[in-house]
Amino acid sequence: SSGIPVNEDCLKKFDAMKRLRLYKYVIFQMNSDFTDVIVGHRYRAKKVSGDSAEIASITEGENEENTSNLEGASATEEEVFADFLKHLPENECRYVIYDIAYTKTDVTSNKIVFITWAPDTAKIRPKMLYSSTKNNLSKRLEGVTTHIQANDLDEVTLDSFQEKLQRV
Numbered sequence: 001s002s003g004i005p006v007n008e009d010c011l012k013k014f015d016a017m018k019r020l021r022l023y024k025y026v027i028f029q030m031n032s033d034f035t036d037v038i039v040g041h042r043y044r045a046k047k048v049s050g051d052s053a054e055i056a057s058i059t060e061g062e063n064e065e066n067t068s069n070l071e072g073a074s075a076t077e078e079e080v081f082a083d084f085l086k087h088l089p090e091n092e093c094r095y096v097i098y099d100i101a102y103t104k105t106d107v108t109s110n111k112i113v114f115i116t117w118a119p120d121t122a123k124i125r126p127k128m129l130y131s132s133t134k135n136n137l138s139k140r141l142e143g144v145t146t147h148i149q150a151n152d153l154d155e156v157t158l159d160s161f162q163e164k165l166q167r168v
Contacts, residue, residue, distance in 0.1 A: 003133030004030060006037045006140060013039055014097055014141055016058045018112060020048050021099065024069075024080045027087060028095040028137070034129055037137060040066070040094065041087040043080055047072040077101050081158040088156065091121045093130040095137060097144065102162040111165055113146040114138050120151050 006028075016022040027040040044067055048055055062070065068083045069075065075083075077100070088094060096115040101108055116134055118127050138147065146168055150156050 003136040004034060004037055004129060006133075006137050007039070009039050010037055010137070011140055012058055013042065016055075017045075017097060017099055018143060020055070020058075021045055022048050022055070022058065023097075023099065024075075025084050025096055025098040027084075028097075029092070030126070030129065030133075034126070037095070037133060041068065042066065043068040043083055044070055044072050045099070046074065078158060085153075085156065088117060088153075090153070091119055091123075093118045093122050093126050095130070095134070097141065098161070100158075100161055100165060102165040104166045111146060111168075112141075112144050113148055113161065113165070114141055114144045115148045115150060115156075115161075117150050117156070119153075 010028050013023060013026045017026060022045055024043040024045045026042040028037050029040040031038050064070065094117040096117060097112055098115060099110055099112050101110050118130055138144065146165060148161060148164060
Protein backbone atom coordinates (compact mmCIF):
# COMPACT_ATOMS: atom_id res chain seq x y z
CA SER A 1 0.00 0.00 0.00
CA SER A 2 1.14 3.53 -0.61
CA GLY A 3 2.23 6.03 1.96
CA ILE A 4 4.37 5.82 5.04
CA PRO A 5 4.34 2.86 7.46
CA VAL A 6 2.35 3.20 10.67
CA ASN A 7 4.26 2.49 13.87
CA GLU A 8 2.68 -0.29 15.96
CA ASP A 9 2.56 2.05 18.94
CA CYS A 10 -0.11 4.08 17.11
CA LEU A 11 -2.29 0.98 16.84
CA LYS A 12 -1.64 0.13 20.49
CA LYS A 13 -2.87 3.59 21.55
CA PHE A 14 -5.92 3.26 19.29
CA ASP A 15 -6.75 -0.14 20.77
CA ALA A 16 -6.39 1.30 24.29
CA MET A 17 -8.75 4.11 23.34
CA LYS A 18 -11.32 1.78 21.83
CA ARG A 19 -11.20 -1.07 24.35
CA LEU A 20 -10.19 0.63 27.59
CA ARG A 21 -11.27 4.24 26.97
CA LEU A 22 -7.78 5.18 28.13
CA TYR A 23 -7.45 8.30 25.95
CA LYS A 24 -9.74 11.12 24.86
CA TYR A 25 -7.54 11.96 21.90
CA VAL A 26 -4.27 10.82 20.39
CA ILE A 27 -2.41 12.87 17.79
CA PHE A 28 -0.32 10.97 15.26
CA GLN A 29 2.45 12.64 13.27
CA MET A 30 5.20 11.71 10.89
CA ASN A 31 8.70 11.49 12.30
CA SER A 32 11.19 14.17 11.24
CA ASP A 33 12.42 12.30 8.16
CA PHE A 34 8.90 11.23 7.07
CA THR A 35 9.57 7.49 7.26
CA ASP A 36 7.15 6.51 10.04
CA VAL A 37 3.80 7.59 11.51
CA ILE A 38 4.36 7.91 15.27
CA VAL A 39 2.38 8.86 18.36
CA GLY A 40 2.45 12.56 19.15
CA HIS A 41 0.52 14.19 21.97
CA ARG A 42 -2.27 12.39 23.81
CA TYR A 43 -4.83 13.09 26.51
CA ARG A 44 -5.35 10.53 29.26
CA ALA A 45 -9.07 10.04 29.75
CA LYS A 46 -9.30 8.60 33.21
CA LYS A 47 -7.83 6.22 35.67
CA VAL A 48 -8.55 2.88 34.09
CA SER A 49 -9.26 -0.25 36.02
CA GLY A 50 -8.02 -3.43 34.48
CA ASP A 51 -4.82 -5.28 33.90
CA SER A 52 -2.21 -2.95 35.36
CA ALA A 53 0.65 -4.67 33.52
CA GLU A 54 -1.14 -4.15 30.20
CA ILE A 55 -1.85 -0.50 31.02
CA ALA A 56 1.76 0.02 32.10
CA SER A 57 2.97 -1.36 28.76
CA ILE A 58 0.59 0.92 26.85
CA THR A 59 1.52 4.04 28.81
CA GLU A 60 5.26 3.40 28.99
CA GLY A 61 7.25 6.55 28.27
CA GLU A 62 4.34 8.92 28.86
CA ASN A 63 5.25 12.11 30.67
CA GLU A 64 4.11 15.70 31.16
CA GLU A 65 5.56 16.70 27.78
CA ASN A 66 3.73 14.19 25.59
CA THR A 67 0.62 13.48 27.66
CA SER A 68 -2.06 15.78 29.03
CA ASN A 69 -3.98 14.82 32.17
CA LEU A 70 -1.55 12.11 33.28
CA GLU A 71 -3.45 11.78 36.54
CA GLY A 72 -6.70 10.99 34.74
CA ALA A 73 -8.68 13.77 36.40
CA SER A 74 -12.21 14.20 35.11
CA ALA A 75 -12.68 17.06 32.65
CA THR A 76 -15.48 18.49 30.56
CA GLU A 77 -15.62 17.86 26.82
CA GLU A 78 -14.84 21.59 26.33
CA GLU A 79 -11.73 21.42 28.53
CA VAL A 80 -10.40 18.41 26.64
CA PHE A 81 -11.07 20.11 23.30
CA ALA A 82 -9.27 23.28 24.42
CA ASP A 83 -6.26 21.13 25.33
CA PHE A 84 -6.43 19.39 21.94
CA LEU A 85 -6.36 22.75 20.12
CA LYS A 86 -3.23 23.74 22.06
CA HIS A 87 -1.45 20.70 20.61
CA LEU A 88 -2.57 21.06 17.01
CA PRO A 89 0.24 22.81 15.13
CA GLU A 90 -0.86 25.74 13.02
CA ASN A 91 1.33 24.95 9.99
CA GLU A 92 1.92 21.20 10.13
CA CYS A 93 -0.26 18.22 9.22
CA ARG A 94 -1.45 15.67 11.76
CA TYR A 95 -3.83 12.75 12.14
CA VAL A 96 -6.00 12.57 15.22
CA ILE A 97 -8.21 9.94 16.77
CA TYR A 98 -10.66 11.61 19.09
CA ASP A 99 -13.28 10.03 21.34
CA ILE A 100 -16.00 12.68 21.18
CA ALA A 101 -19.14 12.84 23.29
CA TYR A 102 -22.18 14.15 21.44
CA THR A 103 -25.92 14.25 22.00
CA LYS A 104 -28.47 13.04 19.50
CA THR A 105 -32.20 12.99 20.32
CA ASP A 106 -31.42 13.54 24.02
CA VAL A 107 -29.05 10.58 24.23
CA THR A 108 -25.38 11.25 24.88
CA SER A 109 -23.01 8.86 23.13
CA ASN A 110 -19.33 8.65 22.36
CA LYS A 111 -17.77 7.99 19.00
CA ILE A 112 -14.17 7.78 17.89
CA VAL A 113 -13.55 10.01 14.88
CA PHE A 114 -10.51 10.10 12.62
CA ILE A 115 -9.42 13.65 11.83
CA THR A 116 -6.96 14.61 9.12
CA TRP A 117 -5.48 18.02 9.84
CA ALA A 118 -3.86 19.46 6.71
CA PRO A 119 -3.69 23.24 7.11
CA ASP A 120 -3.51 25.29 3.94
CA THR A 121 -0.29 26.80 5.31
CA ALA A 122 1.52 23.41 5.53
CA LYS A 123 4.34 22.68 3.11
CA ILE A 124 3.42 20.79 -0.07
CA ARG A 125 5.54 17.63 0.43
CA PRO A 126 4.21 16.84 3.94
CA LYS A 127 0.65 17.51 2.71
CA MET A 128 1.14 15.01 -0.12
CA LEU A 129 2.66 12.41 2.22
CA TYR A 130 -0.12 12.81 4.78
CA SER A 131 -2.67 12.53 2.00
CA SER A 132 -1.14 9.35 0.54
CA THR A 133 -0.78 7.74 3.99
CA LYS A 134 -4.27 8.56 5.27
CA ASN A 135 -6.02 5.49 3.81
CA ASN A 136 -3.28 3.16 5.01
CA LEU A 137 -3.74 4.45 8.56
CA SER A 138 -7.54 4.69 8.55
CA LYS A 139 -7.86 1.09 7.27
CA ARG A 140 -5.99 -0.05 10.36
CA LEU A 141 -8.28 1.87 12.74
CA GLU A 142 -10.98 -0.78 12.76
CA GLY A 143 -14.45 0.43 13.62
CA VAL A 144 -13.81 4.12 12.96
CA THR A 145 -16.42 5.21 10.44
CA THR A 146 -16.43 8.99 10.82
CA HIS A 147 -13.63 10.87 9.08
CA ILE A 148 -13.23 14.62 9.32
CA GLN A 149 -10.91 16.56 7.02
CA ALA A 150 -9.89 19.96 8.38
CA ASN A 151 -7.75 22.53 6.57
CA ASP A 152 -8.41 25.61 8.65
CA LEU A 153 -8.65 26.20 12.40
CA ASP A 154 -12.13 27.68 11.86
CA GLU A 155 -13.25 24.14 10.94
CA VAL A 156 -11.82 22.64 14.12
CA THR A 157 -14.52 23.34 16.69
CA LEU A 158 -16.23 21.04 19.14
CA ASP A 159 -19.61 22.23 17.84
CA SER A 160 -18.81 21.41 14.22
CA PHE A 161 -17.49 17.94 15.14
CA GLN A 162 -20.53 17.20 17.29
CA GLU A 163 -22.87 18.41 14.54
CA LYS A 164 -21.23 16.01 12.08
CA LEU A 165 -21.78 13.15 14.52
CA GLN A 166 -25.42 14.08 15.05
CA ARG A 167 -25.98 13.72 11.30
CA VAL A 168 -24.37 10.26 11.12
